[in-house]
């Protein structure tokens with residue numbers, strides 16, 4: 005069987021399994037393993053011979069899932085999830101959202117906007133979108149649901165906001181891109197700042213318009229308050245402010261790495277929670293239990309996504325597509341457009357970092373030869389693959405939010421809401437591509 | 452009589468495509484080395500052997516490459532033994548903190564050791580691997596945020612280390628920190644670490660010169676257990692001609708990787724030490740007595756290591772002795788003849 | 800919102816089910832404990848490094864090796880609660896009796912797949928034990944223990960998948976604890 009046919013068959017198989025309500029994690033694992041098996045048992049132009057596939061597939065299953073979950077940067081994920089649960093149970097986040105309601109009573113969709121801004125703040129301490137979505141999902145979604153926000157808006161705004169994790173520095177994806185392309189990681193980080201800010205703005209406008217068109221999505225806020233109540237509300241936010249100051253300060257002054265910040269933030273939240281007697285031992289244990297549960301759900305899924313990336317990798321289909329694109333004698337602009345479409349398509353079913361590993365070795369020389377700036381392309385690529393985090397059928401951020409909300413919100417409600425934010429993303433992408441200075445203005449001031 | 456053709460493996464007659472697992476990017480010195488190896492195999496075999504390189508560890512994490520290649524998930528791969536210590540102990544003799552500073556000498560010595568020493572070959576074979584060729588990353592250097600002028604400074608420094616240098620620098624009083632190389636840029640820029648153990652070329656690749664301007668040229672500590680492995684069954688299935696061709700390319704790879712490395716280090720140093728605002732890196736020798744201390748602690752660590760491998764029932768002592776003998780042989784050759792590529796330049 | 804009661808015991812109709820439920824609880828608690836250990840490990844290392852010039856040796860390797868304990872041990876627990884995320888939109892209109900066979904199919908697939916993974920990782924454990932492979936670092940930590948934890952977690956996971964399969968096929972009754980979550984807001 006030739007690899008392209010096989011890859012298409014595997015994708016179709018994936019969709020059929022999802023249609024049959026096979027949990028996404030199981031469906032991904034199944035088709036990736038069958039695909040891997042067929043690559044070896046039935047190579048192009050040779051007869052079917054299952055025996056030949058046993059040892060390679062055995063090595064694949066014996067190494068890939070384990071090495072994947074044992075990645076150092078993933079230690080951020082359980083730690084940020086604990087932080088989210090503890091901050092929620094100790095009511096630090098309630099204080100935060102109360103203050104926002106009191107300070108900005110007239111703002112339509114104020115809590116959703118606050119959540120997106122909160123995601124942006126969280127992104128500046130977390131290098132991973134998955135960690136960002138999992139913590140903010142726990143912090144923000146319940147608050148919005150509590151005040152009658154539509155499920156779609158409440159979940160999708162955080163799923164979309166979570167994608168800021170890789171655009172706003174620090175960013176694991178940009179580090180990998182920088183190492184692969186030998187571009188300055190410092191410059192890449194700085195280049196992400198304005199596009200990150202524009203993305204936040206775009207999400208805020210999206211929420212604003214959403215609520216304008218469908219006022220039911222975010223019930224009006226009838227709270228009135230005196231100025232002393234407002235001051236009190238602001239002062240009550242001190243625990244979460246302290247955590248943010250220590251962590252952001254710790255990273256930028258050199259006491260903490262981005263990965264370590266997750267542990268320190270969670271530790272501070274737990275300690276303050278206990279000291280203020282707002283976190284009981286039972287609540288703390290519940291937070292741990294939910295974290296363990298959520299990690300299990302997320303990582304079974306992530307293993308499936310990783311196996312899928314490995315399968316697509318061995319078929320060479322991603323790199324073949326990149327090569328095909330460049331062999332068509334298209335104009336540079338058209339090649340760029342094709343590459344964008346390619347990344348969006350790959351993003352529908354592959355995980356972000358997997359896409360980078362599979363495509364960069366071929367895409368980058370092409371982009372370079374066309375005369376494009378690699379720092380700029382890095383930002384474009386991050387934005388492209390972050391969109392993939394919220395597109396069906398494999399949208400990791402959406403799954404992360406789903407793992408927080410459980411049965412109370414349908415998966416496709418989250419995907420539907422996210423689709424609206426994707427429109428905003430496409431506008432931002434267009435701006436970033438057409439006006440490279442949006443990304444390059446700040447790095448140009450360095451050195 | 453038995454007809455041999457009936458048992459001949461199908462792969463021998465047809466052109467073969469070798470699936471190669473490489474952890475790194477298709478750029479820089481290692482990317483060029485990999486592409487050189489691919490081009491040489493393909494042109495010298497007139498296309499009978501094709502190399503399909505999977506970059507970026509997409510066929511397996513660096514630590515999984517021996518198993519992945521041994522099982523045939525990949526046919527060939529780049530092995531970095533420091534990711535799998537204990538798996539190929541005898542080959543790891545090339546990573547001990549003893550031995551030469553001359554890259555060309557070390558390259559030839561480890562290559563000859565791994566292609567001829569039965570015990571070393573057996574350990575590869577036990578993992579269903581055939582040793583093919585060798586790479587190298589050059590010698591270990593330190594990059595620091597401030598000049599390192601005396602040994603006394605070490606006790607106040609936080610240094611990001613890996614491999615035997617962790618123990619050695621700790622014994623010399625420094626605080627050592629483990630951290631993935633990808634996180635070091637930020638750690639140096641914030642001052643979380645003061646120095647980082649690194650190779651000349653990686654300074655450029657990871658752009659650490661942007662955040663630390665002082666390179667202390669230790670030029671000591673070669674990581675030689677870093678090479679090309681192949682699935683042993685596939686190796687056995689190749690024709691005699693194909694095996695010979697691969698060996699020839701691997702032979703020539705030795706000179707290629709060393710001469711290219713030296714050239715790259717030369718131009719990287721010239722570039723990074725230039726006056727351009729972005730660079731202005733200052734290269735300096737280590738403070739007095741530092742190398743002696745490193746060599747002293749390194750030698751005792753190597754002894755401890757040999758003991759521990761011997762305890763596993765492996766002839767580590769003999770292999771280490773043979774490696775030393777090979778080093779001496781090639782050092783003598785080098786002292787007499789210099790680098791072959793420079794000699795060629797003279798006579799042509 | 801899913802909200803868990805922090806209850807130690809789980810119900811079941813047969814001794815086997817009760818035993819599996821019990822082991823699931825124990826594994827879950829190990830995972831929870833390990834989250835705290837991970838948190839403490841990193842914080843102590845940061846404090847030690849910052850104030851005493853003494854980070855915990857091999858903290859990165861240790862942290863990595865805690866990950867399988869944290870994420871894999873609760874696989875079975877999460878599966879017992881049927882927590883894996885599905886795409887419901889195509890099938891949500893189907894009556895209940897059609898959903899059972901679909902669920903059985905999914906659990907059968909998962910059982911096959913994860914037993915295969917279990918077996919292959921176990922072979923890896925044997926190989927690592929045989930070679931004595933370890934992680935580079937001061938502690939020279941062996942590779943096999945974390946992998947063995949992964950194998951054990953997968954074993955319980957597979958057992959739970961089998962039990963869910965039996966339930967879907969009507970071979971055994973679902974125990975009461977299948978609905979532990981109460982919905983908030």
Ligand code: NA
Nearest residue numbers: 127169172174
């Ligand atoms: Na970030």
Ligand code: NA
Nearest residue numbers: 352392395398
């Ligand atoms: Na997607």
